[in-house]
Amino acid sequence: MGSNEWDEHWSSRKFVSLNFAFKFYRKHVMSNALSYFFEKYFPKDGIFVECGSGTSLTSFKVMKHKRRLIALDLSIKAIMEARKIRKIDYFVQSDILRLPFKPESVDGIWNLGVMEHLTQAEIDKAMGEFQRVLKKGSYVVLFWPPVYSSTGIAYRIIEKMIKIATGKDFRFYPDEISRLSSREEGASIMKRNGFRDCRVFFPWRNCFGDLVVVAKK
Helix, strand or coil, X not given: CCHHHHHHHHHXXXXXXXXXXXXXXXXXXXXXXXXXXHHHHCCCEEEEEEECCCXXXXXXXXXXXXXXXXXXXXXXXXXXXXXXXXCCCEEEECCCCCCCCCCCCEEEEEEECCHHHXXXXXXXXXXXXXXXXXXXXXXXXXXXXXXXXXXXXXXXXXXXXXXXXXXXXXXXXXCCCCCECCHHHHHHHHHHCCCEEXXXXXXXXXXXXXXXXXXXX
């Protein structure tokens, strides 16, 4: 999807009005899970990039220490919302398929609910960019929805109810064409793109909403 489509998504009245029920989950559940994995795999000093930040709502509980945090997203509307998160130091409008960073200049990359919107070819291209900009030994932490999850089921039920009530198709998010079918698939994707020490979790900390894929350059 292009920047115009994502701008429309983040500024859509239907997204704002109907997504409030899940805002609490992202702000108070996913943020805790992200903070846990941040402390476990990222050093306390360096440059860290949320590649596909959206509004960065889930990042507000990340502990700063001496970290410099960058929110990067294709949508200017999303970046404008991300500016409300005070822990983020820099904001960049860019494509994760063409990261505007020098080779081996980044100490860690994370995102939540991004990779499932990409084709397999785009996933590999994004991984190539992650490999290029990450320092050796640095980690990526990706919250990647599986085919079946607690939040996915909830979204689908509500979408179906809205369709029954209105007679019109409704989706909270753009097409999720690359949800993970298993932990093994997540590890396989990372390994084929040159990452090592690949681990895939289905943690209770996010109420089994996403798989968390962790891998080292």
